Amino acid sequence: MTAQSARIQQPSLGPLGWARWAWRNLTSMRTALLLLLLLAVAALPGSIWPQRSINPTRTSDYIARHPTMGPILDRLGFFEVYATPWFSAIYLLLLISLIGCVLPRTRIHLRHLRGRPPRVPARLDRLPAYAERDLDADPDVALASVKAALGRRYRVDVRDGHTLAAESGYAKETGNLLFHTALIGVIVGVAVGHVWGWKGDVIVPVGGSFSDTAINYDTLDPGPRVDTAKLPPFTLTLDRFDASFEDRVGGGQFGQPRDFSAYLRTTDSPGAPEQSHVLKVNHPVEMSGAAIFLLGNGYAADVTVKDSRGKVVYTGPTVFLARDNNYTSSGAIKVPGAQPKELGFFGNLLPTGVITQDQGPISIFPDARDPKMALGLYEGELNPGGLSGSVYTLNTKEMTQVKDTNGEPLRIWIAPGETVQLPGDRGSITFNKVVRWAGLSIRHDPAKDLTLWSSLLALAGLIASLLIRRRRVFARVEALPAGGSRVRLGALAKGDDSGLQDYLDRLAAGLPSR
Amino acid sequence: MTREVLEQYSLVSLYSAIVVLTLAMLGFIVYLARSAAAAPRDAVEPARADVLVGAGGPAVHRSPDGPGDDAASASGLVKARKAAGPARMLTGLATLLVGVSILFRGLSVHRPPLGNLHEFVAAASFVLLLSFCLWGLKRNVDWLGAFVTAPVLLMLGSATTFWYTEAAQLMPSLKSGWLVIHVTVATISVGVFTLAAMVGLAYLLVDRAEARGGGAPGRLAGLRRVLPPAPELERLSYGLHVIAFPLWTFTLIAGAIWARQAWASYWNWDPKEVWTFVIWVVYAAYLHARATTGISRQKATYIALAGFACIIINYSIVNMYFVGQHSYSGV
Numbered sequence: 001m002t003a004q005s006a007r008i009q010q011p012s013l014g015p016l017g018w019a020r021w022a023w024r025n026l027t028s029m030r031t032a033l034l035l036l037l038l039l040a041v042a043a044l045p046g047s048i049w050p051q052r053s054i055n056p057t058r059t060s061d062y063i064a065r066h067p068t069m070g071p072i073l074d075r076l077g078f079f080e081v082y083a084t085p086w087f088s089a090i091y092l093l094l095l096i097s098l099i100g101c102v103l104p105r106t107r108i109h110l111r112h113l114r115g116r117p118p119r120v121p122a123r124l125d126r127l128p129a130y131a132e133r134d135l136d137a138d139p140d141v142a143l144a145s146v147k148a149a150l151g152r153r154y155r156v157d158v159r160d161g162h163t164l165a166a167e168s169g170y171a172k173e174t175g176n177l178l179f180h181t182a183l184i185g186v187i188v189g190v191a192v193g194h195v196w197g198w199k200g201d202v203i204v205p206v207g208g209s210f211s212d213t214a215i216n217y218d219t220l221d222p223g224p225r226v227d228t229a230k231l232p233p234f235t236l237t238l239d240r241f242d243a244s245f246e247d248r249v250g251g252g253q254f255g256q257p258r259d260f261s262a263y264l265r266t267t268d269s270p271g272a273p274e275q276s277h278v279l280k281v282n283h284p285v286e287m288s289g290a291a292i293f294l295l296g297n298g299y300a301a302d303v304t305v306k307d308s309r310g311k312v313v314y315t316g317p318t319v320f321l322a323r324d325n326n327y328t329s330s331g332a333i334k335v336p337g338a339q340p341k342e343l344g345f346f347g348n349l350l351p352t353g354v355i356t357q358d359q360g361p362i363s364i365f366p367d368a369r370d371p372k373m374a375l376g377l378y379e380g381e382l383n384p385g386g387l388s389g390s391v392y393t394l395n396t397k398e399m400t401q402v403k404d405t406n407g408e409p410l411r412i413w414i415a416p417g418e419t420v421q422l423p424g425d426r427g428s429i430t431f432n433k434v435v436r437w438a439g440l441s442i443r444h445d446p447a448k449d450l451t452l453w454s455s456l457l458a459l460a461g462l463i464a465s466l467l468i469r470r471r472r473v474f475a476r477v478e479a480l481p482a483g484g485s486r487v488r489l490g491a492l493a494k495g496d497d498s499g500l501q502d503y504l505d506r507l508a509a510g511l512p513s514r
Numbered sequence: 515m516t517r518e519v520l521e522q523y524s525l526v527s528l529y530s531a532i533v534v535l536t537l538a539m540l541g542f543i544v545y546l547a548r549s550a551a552a553a554p555r556d557a558v559e560p561a562r563a564d565v566l567v568g569a570g571g572p573a574v575h576r577s578p579d580g581p582g583d584d585a586a587s588a589s590g591l592v593k594a595r596k597a598a599g600p601a602r603m604l605t606g607l608a609t610l611l612v613g614v615s616i617l618f619r620g621l622s623v624h625r626p627p628l629g630n631l632h633e634f635v636a637a638a639s640f641v642l643l644l645s646f647c648l649w650g651l652k653r654n655v656d657w658l659g660a661f662v663t664a665p666v667l668l669m670l671g672s673a674t675t676f677w678y679t680e681a682a683q684l685m686p687s688l689k690s691g692w693l694v695i696h697v698t699v700a701t702i703s704v705g706v707f708t709l710a711a712m713v714g715l716a717y718l719l720v721d722r723a724e725a726r727g728g729g730a731p732g733r734l735a736g737l738r739r740v741l742p743p744a745p746e747l748e749r750l751s752y753g754l755h756v757i758a759f760p761l762w763t764f765t766l767i768a769g770a771i772w773a774r775q776a777w778a779s780y781w782n783w784d785p786k787e788v789w790t791f792v793i794w795v796v797y798a799a800y801l802h803a804r805a806t807t808g809i810s811r812q813k814a815t816y817i818a819l820a821g822f823a824c825i826i827i828n829y830s831i832v833n834m835y836f837v838g839q840h841s842y843s844g845v
Contacts, residue, residue: 029806036799037817040792040824047785047836054783082783190781199778246683253682260686281686282776293778441778448780455767462763466756466801495805498749 026093027100035094042090046081049073053080095187102180109173116157117165120474124490127474129501131508132488139477139485145511146475146487154473164475172494175464182461185454192447198222198231199443204238205300205317206435211235211270212290212442232289232444236266241436243297245366255326255366262294262438279438289444296439298322298329301349301373302432305335308425313337317435320349321392326363327351332394333375333429334382342382343426344394347375347412351434355413371434375412377402377422402426470494473504487511520622521681524615525674528636531611532670534604535643535663541601542659545594550736552590598656605650605663609643612670616640622681628697629684631833635673637698639666641705657741661712672830692772696765703761704825707797710754711822714815717747721812748811752804755818759797766790785836789828796821 013021025031050058059079063070077084124130135142139162146164147156154166200217204210212235214220214228222228240263246256262279268288277285285292300317307313313335320331333345352365353372361374380399389395404410404423412420412429419430473491480486491504616636619627627633646662649655684693723738741747769790774780781787800821803814 029802030809033799033802033806033809036795036802040795040799043788043792043795046783047788047832051783253680256682257685258683259689282690282692282772284775284778291778293776295778443778445779448774451780452767452771455770459760459763459767463760466760496749496752498746 023100027097029101032094032097032101035090035097039090039094042087043081045078049078049081051079051081053083091187095184098180098184102177102184105173106177106181109170109177112173113170117155117167117472120159120163120165120476121490124474124476124488127490127492128497129491129504130489131501131504132486133508133511134480134484134486135511136484136513139479142477142485142487142511143475146477146489146507149507149510150473162477166473166475167471168473169468169470169494171464172468172470173465175461175466175468178461179458179465180461182454182458186451186458189447189451189454193223193445193451195223195225197443197445197447198226198228199441201295201439201441203296203298203319203437203439204236205319205437206238206241208317208437209235209237210440217442232287233269234266234287234290235270236264236292236440238438239263239265241297241438243367243436247365247367257366260294260297262297262440264292266292279440290442291444293441293443294438295441298437298439299327299349299351299368299371300435300437301331301333302435303333304430304432305333305338305343305427306430307339307427313339313427317437319391319437324363325366327366328363331392334391334394336382338379338427341379342399343422344378344380344382344396344399345375345412345429346378346394347373349373349434361413368434368436371416373412373414373431375414375429377410377412377426379426469497469499471497471500471503473507517622517681520618524618524622524681527611527615527618528670528674531608531615532667532674534611535608535667535670538601538604538608539660539663539667541597541604542656542663544597545601545656546660546737546740548590548594548597549740552594595656598659601659601663602650602656605643605659606647608663609640609647612636612640612643619681623683625684626694626698628693628701629688630679631677631829632673632679634697634701635669635677635829637701638704638708639669639673641702642666642669642708645705645709658713658716661716662709665708665712687776690772690775692768692775696768696772699761699768700765703758703765704829706754706758706761707822707825710751710758711819713747713754714751714818714822716741717744717751718812718815718819720744720747748815751815751818755797755800759801762790762794762797766794785832786828789824789832793821793824793828796824 050062052059063074063079066073073079077086081087121127135145137145143158143162143164147158147166150156150166150168154168155170156164156166158164198221200214200220202210202217210216212231212233214222214231220228242259242261242263244258246253246258248254260281264277264279264285265274266277266285266287267274279285279292279294281294284294298319298321300319302317303315304312305314314333314337318331318333320329322329327350329349329351330347331349335343335345348361348363350361350363350372351368352363352370353361353374354364355361355374361372378394378396378399378401380396382395382399383389384395384398402410402423410423414420414429414431416431416433419428421428471491471493473489475490476488477485478488487508489504489508491500493500616627616633619633619636623629628637642662643666646655646658649658720738720741721744724744742750769787770780773782773784773787796817800814800818803809803817804811
């Protein structure tokens with residue numbers, strides 16, 4: 001019998017009931033709180049472990065150095081935290097919870113805004129704040145003076161000749177809803193920027209040009225919905241690049257970068273009028289449909305390679321990548337046109353070059369005070385199997401190192417203006433000059449304004465919701481037998497309001513006695 | 515004066531501030547200890563009654579039960595306040611010295627001195643001390659003195675030792691008007707969060723003492739007699755958090771605007787960005803917890819303190835050990 005009654009008391013929820021139950025729980029404040037704390041915890045691994053999308057080299061290094069933990073962490077998504085299913089699940093649930101919180105509260109708030117303040121409670125002295133005062137005035141005059149004393153910040157509803165209900169601080173809830181709604185705007189803005197935005201990086205040597213098509217980028221990272229055939233058709237030319245470094249000797253700041261300026265000429269589309277810009281760190285150049293940022297710089301070697309008959313087989317600036325703060329830069333000069341075998345130079349470009357005992361050739365200052373190149377040479381097949389590898393390193397699988405006359409590996413130490421003859425009819429290499437290059441990042445984010453304005457609105461809403469006080473004040477006036485009237489005031493507030501009693505006392509004291 | 519001389523003046527000023535502030539801290543500790551020892555159970559020191567009224571509202575006024583303080587405790591209170599007076603003065607002097615140090619540092623480098631961790635921590639200490647001093651002008655907050663001077667001493671100690679960075683110009687990526695906006699607001703925010711966390715800590719201590727009952731002996735019970743009642747401390751802590759949280763939100767937004775200018779993207783999941791976001795989320799959780807009926811004020815305060823722990827991690831471990839684009843700490 002007890003079993004039967006237990007069965008009767010547990011009706012099945014049904015799919016709709018379960019859905020409602022899930023919705024209730026998901027949109028409850030406790031769940032929101034839990035999800036917020038979960039989001040905080042889930043975001044942390046991304047600051048501890050290197051992230052593939054930010055620094056792929058460090059990530060693969062880390063996995064290589066941790067052969068057991070690395071792959072496990074990788075499978076769990078610890079190197080791509082902000083794209084993992086578990087991180088997405090948390091913020092999507094939070095988004096749903098946010099919407100589920102905002103919608104019903106907006107409905108209620110709109111009703112409150114349109115409606116009248118609630119009716120006057122029977123016992124005002126039971127409210128959190130209470131005050132009373134006897135006045136000489138008649139009840140209706142007394143009630144009018146309460147209304148006047150409340151001022152314009154209250155919405156006052158005089159119920160009948162002797163009671164009054166007033167409410168102020170509706171903007172607190174408006175602000176709160178604005179904050180939460182604007183957060184949805186921020187999330188939408190971030191998502192739109194991810195899907196329809198793109199970014200590309202390109203290295204341009206001084207004197208070089210770039211036109212904005214997908215193939216010209218060193219790396220291009222388009223969002224899933226970006227048509228890379230329709231990038232904005234602007235072009236740019238880098239005329240000059242100025243760099244300055246701390247050269248005051250003494251102190252730990254020697255060699256620190258001080259200023260970088262790239263002098264650009266741009267056109268919005270082929271044939272359009274040219275514009276001049278100075279591009280600096282922190283001062284991007286805004287084009288129509290994209291913005292150009294200066295994110296890196298370094299040195300390129302302008303070299304000419306001739307064959308044994310004096311024919312030029314390679315000429316132009318070759319980009320080297322800086323390895324340390326003094327711009328000790330490494331790279332490769334690939335000469336596929338050389339005869340009889342393809343040539344590949346590898347080594348370092350040193351803006352202020354010296355040869356040290358323990359470290360070999362290094363640069364001791366980041367500026368180009370005394371440029372040198374330290375090179376070695378391979379010959380053979382540069383791109384075995386037709387695969388072109390990195391432009392900064394040689395793939396020496398199908399190549400052999402060239403030896404000097406003593407049978408030692410050939411070492412070339414060369415300064416601008418110098419020419420070095422290569423051993424055995426391989427021709428010569430001339431180091432014409434050092435040119436700087438600018439590392440440009442070009443980016444388009446169609447939703448950045450949405451994100452910015454949403455976040456500013458969220459801030460405004462937040463301030464309103466935290467600093468504005470929502471108060472309800474009620475008054476009841478009764479005539480005293482000896483003439484005059486007694487005003488009873490009661491007040492309550494939403495949330496904490498330590499100044500409520502104080503406010504009510506001052507309100508009562510400020511009423512004119514007649 | 516040369517750059518080096520100004521830098522030396524700045525450092526000497528900061529060392530002096532540490533010495534003065536240590537004395538101030540000792541004074542505030544003596545004040546706490548003496549008042550705790552002197553006050554009989556549930557007696558309210560006259561100065562403290564001012565605090566309660568000044569804070570306004572329906573604060574729990576603990577009226578003295580019995581016919582007032584006995585002579586011994588009254589003289590004890592007088593002795594206690596003798597320690598608080600000089601401590602207040604010394605704190606004011608230390609505030610001035612930290613301000614002078616920041617000024618010299620700025621003159622030395624010809625820029626707003628907010629470019630590295632040393633400068634940031636000095637500025638945050640200044641904000642914390644200044645708000646404590648200004649607050650002290652309005653009402654008696656001697657009970658808070660030890661809670662303010664101790665963390666500031668730790669901050670200044672770190673700033674002059676392992677976070678010390680030689681005065682220098684900025685790297686190109688830091689040359690932006692946003693440096694002043696972003697970092698100044700972050701500084702103020704961290705200063706207020708620290709104050710809020712200290713008051714929150716005081717709340718938890720007093721709350722524990724009250725839960726044990728006034729008659730129970732022990733150090734916490736003594737504290738209970740000196741500090742304002744627990745509900746008031748909790749409200750105070752909340753009020754401070756309510757000031758600091760929008761400032762932190764602004765720090766986050768201003769940082770994102772600057773990041774877009776400097777690094778091409780407003781959000782890069784840089785470790786510092788991640789931690790700024792995490793701190794924001796934890797404090798948002800605190801505000802939600804406090805607004806949720808059914809979650810105790812103690813639990814909410816623990817969340818706020820967790821947020822403060824994240825702030826400490828953000829400015830120590832993250833700056834020093836995590837690789838990211840915010841590697842400006844210069845250490």
